Each structure stands twice: as C-alpha cells, then as structure tokens.
Amino acid sequence: xxxxxxxxVLAVALILCGAFPVAAQTAKAPEAIDRVWAGHSARxxxxxxxxxxxxAYYDANRQLTVAQRPTNNPAHWxxxxxxxxxxxxxxxxxxxxxDRAGAVHVAGNMHVDPLTYFRSDASGDVRTLKRVPxxxxxxxEARMTYPVFLHDAEGRLVYKYRDGSSGRGNxxxxxxxxxxxxxxxxxxxxxxxxxGQRNAYFVGPVLGPDGWFHIAWVWRDSPMAETNHDLSYAxxxxxxxxxKADGSLLPLPIRFSDTEIVDxxxxxGGLINNNTVLGFxxxxxxxxxxxxxxxxxxxxxxxxxxxxKVWNRxxxxxxxxxxxxxxxxxxxxxxxxxDGARPGEAGRLIVPVVRLAQALEFVVDAQSLRPIxxxxxxxxxxxxxVRLGIADAKRVSTVQAKGPDGHVYTLAWSTLPPNRDLPQAxxxxxxxxxxxxxxxxxxx
Numbered sequence: 001x002x003x004x005x006x007x008x009v010l011a012v013a014l015i016l017c018g019a020f021p022v023a024a025q026t027a028k029a030p031e032a033i034d035r036v037w038a039g040h041s042a043r044x045x046x047x048x049x050x051x052x053x054x055x056a057y058y059d060a061n062r063q064l065t066v067a068q069r070p071t072n073n074p075a076h077w078x079x080x081x082x083x084x085x086x087x088x089x090x091x092x093x094x095x096x097x098x099d100r101a102g103a104v105h106v107a108g109n110m111h112v113d114p115l116t117y118f119r120s121d122a123s124g125d126v127r128t129l130k131r132v133p134x135x136x137x138x139x140x141e142a143r144m145t146y147p148v149f150l151h152d153a154e155g156r157l158v159y160k161y162r163d164g165s166s167g168r169g170n171x172x173x174x175x176x177x178x179x180x181x182x183x184x185x186x187x188x189x190x191x192x193x194x195x196g197q198r199n200a201y202f203v204g205p206v207l208g209p210d211g212w213f214h215i216a217w218v219w220r221d222s223p224m225a226e227t228n229h230d231l232s233y234a235x236x237x238x239x240x241x242x243x244k245a246d247g248s249l250l251p252l253p254i255r256f257s258d259t260e261i262v263d264x265x266x267x268x269g270g271l272i273n274n275n276t277v278l279g280f281x282x283x284x285x286x287x288x289x290x291x292x293x294x295x296x297x298x299x300x301x302x303x304x305x306x307x308x309k310v311w312n313r314x315x316x317x318x319x320x321x322x323x324x325x326x327x328x329x330x331x332x333x334x335x336x337x338x339d340g341a342r343p344g345e346a347g348r349l350i351v352p353v354v355r356l357a358q359a360l361e362f363v364v365d366a367q368s369l370r371p372i373x374x375x376x377x378x379x380x381x382x383x384x385x386v387r388l389g390i391a392d393a394k395r396v397s398t399v400q401a402k403g404p405d406g407h408v409y410t411l412a413w414s415t416l417p418p419n420r421d422l423p424q425a426x427x428x429x430x431x432x433x434x435x436x437x438x439x440x441x442x443x444x
Contacts, residue, residue: 030388030412031074031435033067035060038415038431039424040331041397042086043093045106046411048403052124053435055411056094056106060430062086064094066106066118066126071403080126082118084109090331090418097149098124099157101178107147111421112165115141122178135159135183136174145169150205152239153213158186162199166329167222169199170253173239187240193253197221200254201228201273205239206340209284213239216276216288219256221267226327228271230256231263231290231304233311245306262304262311265292270299272326272334279340281305281349281366289338289351291324299324301353301362303341303369314369316351316362330420339443348372352443354379357394359444380442384412387436400441410436 036044037058044057052068059065062085069077086092086109094108104120106129118129135141145162152158157176162169170193173186192200198221205213212235221227234250236242242250244260251258265271270293279287288304294315301317324335339352344363351362359379363372380400385393399411414431416424 028437031437033057033077033433033435034065034079035430036413036433037062037086038413038428040088040090040419041415041417042090043397044399044411044413044433045094045096045108046399046401046409047096047098047104048401048407048409049098049102049124050404053403053409054096054098054104054124054126055433055435056096056108057413057433058086058094064106064109066096066104066129068104068124068126078126080129082106082129083131084116088419088423089421091145091421095147095149097151097157099176099178100155103178104129105149105157105159105176107149107159107161110144110147110161112143112145115144117147136185140172153207153211153237158239159183160191163190164194164199165223167194167199167220167227168196169194171200171202187252189252191242191253192217193255194219195255198256200232203274203276204278205236206278208278208280208286210280210286212237212286214278214286216262216278216290218265218271218273218276219259220273223329224327225272225329225332226268228273229265229267229269230259230261231265231271231276231288232259233262233286233288233306234260235286245311246309262288263290263292263302263313269293270324275334275336275338277338277340279342279349279351281341282343287341287349289340289353291336291338293323296320298322299336301336301338301351303349303351303364305369312369314364314371316364316369316371317353317374318371319355322355328420330422331418332420333417337444352377354444379444380410380439381412381444383439383442384410384436387439388412388414388432388434390414398444400439402441407437408439408441410439412436 047054056066064084067079091111092109101122102124107117121128159174170190174183175186200217202217204215218228276290294300304313337354341349341351344350349364349366353360381396382393385396395414413433
C-alpha cells in the first residue's frame with residue numbers, strides 16, 4: 001500500500017470515527033466581497049440569474065454599491081457606486097431585480113423620500129446603471145417607502161411601494177415594459193387607500209402553489225407601532241383584480257370598510273406590521289403566521305387558515321410570563337420574527353419563529369392546526385455565524401437567493417441592530433460582506 005493510499009484510508013477512518021466533521025472537508029470558504037457599513041441594520045439585496053450574481057449593499061462609507069460576477073468565476077467581481085448614501089434609518093433597505101431583457105433594477109435608501117432608483121442597460125452590466133428620476137408620476141413618487149420588485153404571472157417586472165407616511169399612506173403598483181423601457185401604473189387606482197387616517201403594512205404578494213397571489217396586512221393608525229390592528233387578507237390572479245377568500249370582488253382602492261378581516265386584533269393588541277407572513281399547507285391552502293397578546297397579556301404565536309366560509313385561527317405557542325410590549329416610532333430592535341408555515345412529514349405543518357434570538361419550529365397538526373411540539377433549531381444567521389467565526393449570531397444579517405439551477409447563495413455581514421433610526425454614540429468598524437455557498441435555504 002502506498003503512502004498516498006494510506007493517507008486516504010486514514011482520512012476516511014478519522015471522518016467515520018468523528019475525529020473531524022465531514023462538513024469541514026467539503027465546505028467552501030466564505031467568499032469576501034467588500035467591507036460594509038455596520039452601524040445599524042438595513043437589508044441588502046442579492047439576485048442570481050443563469051449567468052451572474054448581483055449584490056447591492058451600503059459600503060463602508062455608506063454609499064450604495066452594486067457588484068456583479070459571473071456565476072462560474074468567483075474571482076471576477078465588478079463594482080459600481082451610485083450617488084446615494086445611507087443615514088441612520090433601518091427602513092432604507094435595498095430592492096433589486098433583473099427584468100426579462102436582462103437589465104438590472106435597483107431601488108433603495110428611501111423612507112418617505114423621493115424616488116431613488118437606478119437601471120442598467122440590457123447587458124446587465126452594473127457599470128451602466130443610471131439614475132431614473134421618475135417612474136410614472138413625480139408627484140406620487142415624492143414620499144416613497146418600502147420598495148419591492150416582483151414578477152407577475154406573465155413574468156413582467158412589477159414594482160410596488162408605499163406613497164406617504166406611516167399612518168397616512170397608499171399602496172402603489174407599477175409594471176415595466178422592456179420594449180419601451182418605461183414604467184406604467186399597473187392599476188388605475190392604488191391597491192389600498194388609508195383615507196388619510198391609516199395605512200396598510202403588507203407582506204406579499206406571495207405566489208402560492210394554487211396559482212394565486214396572496215397578501216396579508218395590518219392597518220396602522222399612526223407612526224406608533226402599538227397602533228397596528230385588524231389582520232387582513234386578499235388574493236389575485238393578476239395583481240390587478242383583487243378579491244376576498246370567498247371570491248367576492250374587492251373594489252380598488254381597498255378601504256378599511258371593505259376589508260376581509262382575518263382576526264380583529266385591536267390597537268395595542270400585540271399585532272405588529274411585517275410579522276404577518278403567508279405560508280401554504282400540503283393542499284396549497286394559504287396560512288398566515290402572526291402574533292398577538294392572549295387573555296393573560298402574554299405574547300403568543302397564532303396560525304390562521306381559511307376553511308370553508310371562515311378563518312380557522314389557532315394559538316400555537318404556550319408561552320408564560322413573556323410579553324413583547326412594543327411601542328413608539330422608528331425601527332424597533334424586534335424580539336420576534338415569524339415565517340410562513342410549510343408542509344412537514346406525517347400530516348404536519350412546520351412554523352418557523354425566532355424569539356429573543358432563539359430560532360424555533362412549531363410543529364402543528366395539518367388537519368386541525370393543533371400544536372404538537374415547540375423545538376429549538378439553528379437559524380440561517382446562526383449557521384452563518386458559525387461559518388464566519390462570529391460569536392454573537394444576533395449581530396449577523398443574512399439575505400438568501402436561489403439561482404435558476406437551484407443553488408442557494410447566502411449573503412452575510414455583521415452589524416449593530418436598529419437604533420430607532422437615531423445615530424449611535426460611536427461608529428463601529430466596517431464588517432466583511434461575504435458570500436456563503438453551503439448553507440441551506442431557511443429562515444433568518
């Protein structure tokens with residue numbers, strides 16, 4: 001037996017006996033991209049096409065930067081900086097997409113601000129990104145927040161945003177025409193009108209396995225987080241004609257008086273925006289994960305599903321002596337994050353939740369929504385922290401994207417948490433922005 005063969009046999013034996021983990025033999029090294037702003041969290045963007053990866057982020061000097069590389073060449077990153085800089089507002093996240101012609105679209109750094117949007121030419125080269133001052137209506141685009149790119153059932157690029165401020169905003173949808181190189185309003189009226197008294201905070205639209213786009217939202221009466229109320233729902237085939245779960249048409253704009261209420265949670269009832277997340281069971285039925293206070297005042301996780309003519313609502317957590325008593329304005333350092341339910345084994349549903357930085361999975365009976373088990377798991381941020389050698393997983397932010405070939409990419413960086421959108425007392429050192437290849441798609 002040669003020395004080389006003996007070495008191979010010894011290595012296999014050491015793996016089998018647990019001397020060192022198999023993952024350590026196969027894991028790809030983290031791929032460093034840049035040094036980035038770490039003074040507070042503001043979500044970055046990651047997009048994968050058949051040929052390229054695109055990353056949009058705030059660099060160490062807070063400047064919005066877009067980078068690209070071929071999917072088959074990790075050594076060839078190309079960078080381009082655009083003319084906008086981040087302040088201290090965690091609302092100012094980045095949205096990015098690639099249209100059917102290959103052009104890159106980037107929007108971000110907006111919280112009740114004028115449109116900040118850049119578009120490349122059809123080559124998709126980030127160095128051709130140029131600022132586009134108006135999409136459709138300059139007057140309507142003067143107080144923009146929450147940019148989101150998505151694709152409709154035909155594959156057309158759609159952009160949605162809030163026009164106005166918290167408690168006084170409307171939801172607007174635009175659609176892009178690649179041939180003309182221009183945007184137009186997707187609907188004649190806003191999706192939702194708060195009538196100057198409230199605004200809707202949406203999660204979605206999410207395209208379900210049933211072929212419908214589903215949205216869930218809460219109404220909020222002011223910039224104060226405790227004024228969220230009334231979990232609501234609608235669905236659409238084309239993002240233009242919207243209806244309730246029973247098929248009855250919802251006239252646009254949807255107003256509070258027309259809304260289908262899933263759960264009439266009152267103001268100060270423990271319901272918060274951005275934590276009303278859609279999922280689907282094995283039959284393709286939409287579910288909504290959210291939280292509110294129970295009769296004893298404890299925060300609890302709930303799951304809702306439309307069954308026949310009613311919404312079946314079930315409390316799936318049983319926490320005692322715990323209440324996330326949030327309130328006030330600005331970006332919160334959230335204690336709870338929820339995700340949509342997904343089918344599990346043996347007729348069960350899995351509902352991911354993070355509470356106080358601990359990742360959990362609730363296992364519920366798929367038929368009755370009866371809770372079965374609460375178990376601790378490892379979140380994407382925790383797995384990324386291990387790969388990066390960072391002790392405090394709460395400091396790690398992640399964004400994931402799946403390429404057309406099914407490969408999952410994870411973008412990770414270390415940052416301080418939100419600070420109510422106020423300046424920190426000190427500016428921390430920038431952190432490394434890295435790309436990881438060996439972390440399964442998951443939650444947080």
